[in-house]
Amino acid sequence: MNPTTTGRFRVHDRRPRPVDGGDGPAEFVLVELPEDAIDPTDPDAAEAYDPLYATATGYEGELAERVADLDPGNVVDATLAWEDGTARFTEVTTVRESRFRFADGVEGMFEAAVDAWRTIRADGEAMGSVTTRSTDGEPNGALYLFADGSGTDTFAELRAARLPVEPLVDRVNETRGDDAPREVFVLRPAAHEFVAVYVVFERDGVLARTVRDTYGLGDGLAAGLESAGVDTIETGGSEDAGGSDDADDEGSDDADDEGSDDGPDGDGSEFDLTDRL
Secondary structure: OOOEEEEEEEEEEEEEEEEOOEEEEEEEEEEEOOOOOOOOOOHHHHHOOOEEEEEOOOOOHHHHHHHHOOOOOOEEEEEEEEEOOEEEEEEEEEEEOOEEEEEEEEOOEEHHHHHHHHHHHHOOOOEEEEEEEOOOOOEEEEEEEEEOOOOOOHHHHHHOOOOOOHHHHHHHHHHHOOOOOOEEEEEEEOOOOEEEEEEEOOOOOHHHHHHHHHHOOOOOOOOOOHHHOOOEEEEEOOOOOOOEEEOOOOOOOOOOOOOOOEOOOOOOOOOOHHHOO
């Protein structure tokens, strides 16, 4: 009998398996979620979110349909069986349809991120965070920024779950008082030496759809909204802002830099990313 593991997992990414320098069969990058919250200052916290890998192909019947429907960011209850060092799903059920989206070399980073990074660097820090707010002042996302200078590849570490996103999502859930589906964008701008992890509170809200549209990350806002009195997400391809993209007529989820100087706790404090990362 093959050894098995049953638990709750985050589907972190789906990618070809690196084999001898090339691309092998597709596999899922999974992070097992602990039953209880982990204190990020605990000495054992560093190993709490170690990634594991499960093959994404070769399933049959209803299980094949469930596996095919798994997207990065989904939370699943699953049983994994190992054979010859390879893990495969024997059961899987999606329990939360959050999404993770990754984009490297993006052009035109939005102003909230660029301005926050200038402030972080002026303070001599290599990481920091802000809460973005809608045009009516309501918090709509937590923006975390990491240095990504010469000799580092923070984007690759985040995508591979070697640098976990999970503590950032946990902090948002704790602050919001729920574990509703989120949309998480991991963005590395072409013109700046940082990586942004943007945890958007509403998975299919206006802000999430606007970011998708702005950076070509899937279905976003419907076309032709310019006449609907919409708001915009400000972007900047260099040190200065450079253009904008339309949002929705609800207009409440603008990732503008206005009102974005609070920490993700919404009380003016900043989450210390060195807690875990």
